[in-house]
Amino acid sequence: MQNTKTTIIIGVKETETSYFDGSLLLIFALxxxxxxxxxxxxxxxxYHLVSGSSMDATSSADRSSMxxxxxxxxxxxxxSLTPMMIVVFVFCMVNxxxxxxxxxxxxxxxxxxxxxxxxxxxxxxxxxxxxxKITPKCVWSYNESANRRSIVFRLNxxxxxxxxxxxxxxxxxxxxxxxxxxxxxxxxxxxxxxxxRLIRLPNFKICTILLVVLxxxxxxxxxxxxxxxxxxxxxxxxxxxxxxxxxxxxxSGKISEDEQLPMLLRxxxxxxxxxxxxxxxxSLLGFGDILVPGLLVSFCHYIDLKMKTPxxxxxxxxxxxxxxxxxxxxxxxxxxxxxxPALLYLVPFTVITVAIIALCRGELKLIWKENDTNxxxxxxxxxxxxxxxxxxxxxxxxxEQGQAGNH
Numbered sequence: 048m049q050n051t052k053t054t055i056i057i058g059v060k061e062t063e064t065s066y067f068d069g070s071l072l073l074i075f076a077l078x079x080x081x082x083x084x085x086x087x088x089x090x091x092x093x094y095h096l097v098s099g100s101s102m103d104a105t106s107s108a109d110r111s112s113m114x115x116x117x118x119x120x121x122x123x124x125x126x127s128l129t130p131m132m133i134v135v136f137v138f139c140m141v142n143x144x145x146x147x148x149x150x151x152x153x154x155x156x157x158x159x160x161x162x163x164x165x166x167x168x169x170x171x172x173x174x175x176x177x178x179x180k181i182t183p184k185c186v187w188s189y190n191e192s193a194n195r196r197s198i199v200f201r202l203n204x205x206x207x208x209x210x211x212x213x214x215x216x217x218x219x220x221x222x223x224x225x226x227x228x229x230x231x232x233x234x235x236x237x238x239x240x241x242x243x244r245l246i247r248l249p250n251f252k253i254c255t256i257l258l259v260v261l262x263x264x265x266x267x268x269x270x271x272x273x274x275x276x277x278x279x280x281x282x283x284x285x286x287x288x289x290x291x292x293x294x295x296x297x298x299s300g301k302i303s304e305d306e307q308l309p310m311l312l313r314x315x316x317x318x319x320x321x322x323x324x325x326x327x328x329x330s331l332l333g334f335g336d337i338l339v340p341g342l343l344v345s346f347c348h349y350i351d352l353k354m355k356t357p358x359x360x361x362x363x364x365x366x367x368x369x370x371x372x373x374x375x376x377x378x379x380x381x382x383x384x385x386x387x388p389a390l391l392y393l394v395p396f397t398v399i400t401v402a403i404i405a406l407c408r409g410e411l412k413l414i415w416k417e418n419d420t421n422x423x424x425x426x427x428x429x430x431x432x433x434x435x436x437x438x439x440x441x442x443x444x445x446x447e448q449g450q451a452g453n454h
Contacts, residue, residue, distance in 0.1 A: 069317035070330040071377050077312050078332055079370050081236050082341040085243025086362065090348025093247050096124045097353070125247040130256050137260050144268065147286045147308075155289070155306045159219065162309040166234035167215035169241035171208055178207045228313050228329065235312050239334055243341045247349070250417035251401065254343045258394045261339050265388035284386045287311065287333060310334050336376075336389040340369050340397045347401060350414055364404055365397050372396030 147154050182203040218230040248254050268283040276282065289307045307313075313329040347361035372393040380387045405411040 068330065070314040073314045074312055074330045074332050075370075075373055075377075077232060077236055077314075078337050078373060079366070081239040081337050082243070082344055082369055083366055085240040085341055086345040086348050086366070088240065088244045089247055089345035090352055090362065092244060093124060093345075093349045094352040097349075125249040128249065128253050128257075130253075133253070133257050133260055137264055140264065144282060144286060148282045151286065151289065152306075155308060158308055158310065159222070159306070162234070162238070163215045163219050166218075166238045167211045169237040170211040170214060170234065172241050172244075173237050174207055174211070175204070178203060182206070222309070225315075228315060231309055232312050232314070235309070235334065239337045239341070242338055243345050246338075246342060248342050248346055251346065251405070251411075251414040252416065254346055254401075255398055258339060258343060258390075258398055261335070262390050262394040265335075265390040269386055269388040281386060283388070287331065312337075332389070336373075336393060339390060340372070340393045343397050343401065344369060346417075350417070354410065354413075356408075360408075361401060361404060364400050368396040368400040369393060 147158075179201075214230060214234060218227060218234060221227050222231070248257065265283070269281045272282040273279050276285070287308060289305050311331050311333045313331050316328045316330065344362065344365045347365045348359065350356070351359040351362045372395075373389070375392045375396070376387055376389045379392065401414075402411065405414055
């Protein structure tokens with residue numbers, strides 16, 4: 048008998064697939080929605096703080112009171128930042144990213160724990176104003192006669208706290224399930240909105256410096272670092288994908304059963320691809336691509352409220368620019384077929400938009416050195432139905448005063 052050898056080749060034939068995936072629409076809606084809600088809320092809170100209002104959001108009758116924290120007077124108007132502090136902040140980000148790259152298997156659990164705690168807190172703080180409005184006020188008090196102290200418990204707060212913690216705990220326990228992305232995105236949206244509400248940059252100068260520095264940071268770690276790594280993949284992509292080089296920042300990637308960083312929005316691809324039989328592909332967008340431009344959009348909403356601009360031109364225009372920048376990111380992802388640093392497109396779109404509007408209105412110097420110490424005076428006028436009566440804003444601020452207020 049003659050021995051014969053038969054070679055069998057098994058392969059996967061890639062059929063024609065669409066360049067557009069419906070998951071990007073959901074990513075787009077979540078990102079733009081988070082920036083819109085967070086910046087809107089941030090602008091209102093900051094406007095009330097600058098105006099000297101110390102009202103209790105739960106007892107005020109005006110339409111914007113539901114957006115205000117319960118103890119408004121204890122919050123800072125804006126974060127006191129200098130250019131040097133921004134450089135130090137970015138330096139810390141670089142170190143953290145490198146540590147995650149080298150020790151991902153250990154630090155990922157620290158990030159998961161921090162995200163679980165921060166997101167539970169964010170869900171509570173985001174829903175508390177609305178929850179306190181729509182639920183009955185059931186109060187239970189406990190008196191300690193010896194020390195003459197009274198402890199008051201609100202039932203609706205306890206219920207809301209339980210819901211927020213439960214969402215976070217369920218995500219931690221089932222984070223590797225196929226449906227866990229839904230909980231992660233809910234927690235991520237709440238986290239993004241709450242961060243935009245809490246962090247308020249002082250002026251356009253600080254906004255521009257922060258965005259420009261992170262612009263180069265994003266480009267370096269996505270486009271430049273592949274020249275220095277052994278496998279030719281960028282450090283940003285490796286960290287975002289948990290060490291799986293097929294993933295892409297601001298685009299699509301595979302999710303395996305290994306641990307993944309939770310600091311991003313992810314939605315499974317809705318279209319068909321032959322490789323879907325091997326692993327689940329997701330569209331990804333990091334929180335930084337929401338928060339960094341969102342801080343500028345938040346500042347713009349405050350400027351609109353303070354200067355009483357028509358149609359909230361700064362906020363609406365910058366929000367639209369953010370949306371266009373995000374669309375450009377997705378287009379570039381498919382055209383170049385490689386990971387894209389979203390800030391490469393989002394920063395120019397948003398910063399240039401604000402600068403052009405301010406130049407056309409002759410307000411660039413005012414917003415560049417904006418000083419929160421310039422209080423809004425009281426009068427009988429109302430501001431666009433979103434805040435109490437505060438009257439006009441004194442914009443005749445001496446430039447030297449603005450500089451002194453920033454040091």
